[in-house]
Every structure is written in structure tokens, then in C-alpha cells.
Amino acid sequence: MASSSSSSLSRVVVKSSDNNLFVVNKKVASQSQLLKQCIDNMEEKGTNDVILIPLSNVTSNILTLVLEYCEKHADFADDDNNNQELKQWDHEFLKKFDYATLNSLTMAADYMVTKSLLNLCCQFIADSIKDLTVQQIRQIFDIKNDFTPQEEADIKNENAWAFR
Template sequence: MSKSEKKIVLKSSDGETVEVEEAVALQSPTITHIVKDSCVGNEILLENVTGQILAKVIEYCKKHVVVDGDGVSSEELKNWDTEFAKNVDESMLLNLTLAADYLKIESLFHLITETVARVIETKTVEELRTFFNVENDYTPEEEAQIRKENSWGFDDI
């Protein structure tokens, strides 16, 4: 990318600002829409994305930006995606999923939701409650009855 390429400043919900090349930022249809349809200047507030999550989104977008003569094969990119997903902390997965959805970055959304699916398939019901921050409002008797009525769904748990 040339040094004269236009930059866009992205501001997270917690006040962190990051200056990125326009080509990187415009991988998000949400940001593209904001840039093309409004007069926001060159700073865009992303109300639903924290600085920590924005940094991961930018890391992903920088790798995926299409640059003439970049020479990155689809296999190399697939391997990079696999490593990227492996290195995302479980506590970040849901927020990164929400950010990818909000920013409408489909390839990131699919990568992270597939990762979430792999994570949750190995968890117990109690671990899933913790992971998704779901309060168990059933009494032990109610839960036992539900497990009995739906035993087919609890065979592997």
C-alpha cells in the first residue's frame, strides 16, 4: 500500500482510536455505508465494538485486504485464518462474533461462528451456561424432569 493512501480513524465504544488504511476499513460494508452516505469526516465511531475487539477485527481485515500483487495464496490465507481463530480467547469469541455481524464482515463472521460451534460442542450444559452467561432458573426437580423428558438430547452429556 502506498504511503499516500487515504486513512480512516476508527473509534471504539471505549474511546480507543485506530488509524487504518481506507482499503482495510472498507472491508466492512457497515463502514463503507457510513463513509459513502454521510459527512462524518475521517473518524468513525463504532458504538458496538470495544478497542480490544476492534484490534482483532483490524488484524483480520489487514490480512484479507485485496492488494494487487500481494501474492498470498488462498491456501496460505486459509491457514492464517485457522491460526487466527485458534488464537482468539474464548472470552472474546462472542464479542468478536457480534462485531463481525455489526460490521457485516461475512468471512470473519463465518470463521468465528464455526470456531464457537467447535468450542461449544465440547462443553457440558453447566459450562455452556457459564460461557453464554445464562442463569439456571430451574429448580433441581424441574431440571431433572426436563432431562428425563428429553433424554435423547443429553445422551452424550
């Protein structure tokens, strides 16, 4: 591999938990602080080889989505955060997923330290459960009620104002 005087990587290879490889250019990868940190570390060492970053917690399905997000946001990296087109895209992007995917995506964003995606997912989930009844929330998220009837009654009495 040709070595130049200033070490700079243009691409990295990211490996998903199910062993699929993704070639990602640096600008896109830098949307994830985890990947950026890896790149920075390698550059400091002066390596010009393409580096492989294994992500043991992210499946290729989810990684594809995270990278789609990073790619879009890398395009807008020089714009301010209030870009309407990007906001619209973000919303359309998340709207497509079911809750299981959304949860996995949220965890991947957390793991890969992609803060804007993490915020976006959490805000989206919060918005979608805000106006639901407790019953509906339980249904959507398959949450089992682990309170005893007595505990439930106590809580309901304590916080009566919070229940419609």
C-alpha cells in the same frame, strides 16, 4: 485539501469506544459493511475530507483485532474464499483468544457487519462446545442453571435421546 474531479477516499479514521483513533485504508475498511456504507455515503456526497467514524460499541483492544482480520482478508480479497493459507490463518488467529475475547470479537463483527468474521467466530465457538458435556459448557461460559429441578427432569425425559 486538494480536490479532484472524481471524489474518492483513500483512508478513513475509526474511533473506538475508549476514544482511540485508528487510521484505516479504504480497502481494509471495506471488509466491514458498516464502514463501507459510511465511505460510500461520503463519496456520494462528494467529500474529499478524511472522515471520522465513531464505533461506540467497540473497545480499542477488540477493534485492533477486527482490523487485523480485515487487513489480512483485504490482502486476499481478490482470491477465492477457499484459499488454504487464509483458512489456516483464520484458525490460528482465533485459537489465541479466551472465550471472553472471542465473545467480544463476535459482537464487534456483528456490529461492524463483517460477515465472514462473524461466521468464523460462530463456527469456532460451535466447534469448541460441540463435544463438551453440559457441565463443561456451563463452566466455560459461566452459565447458571436457571431451571428448577422439576423442569430439568421434565426436559430430560422429553429429550432423553439427546443426553449421553
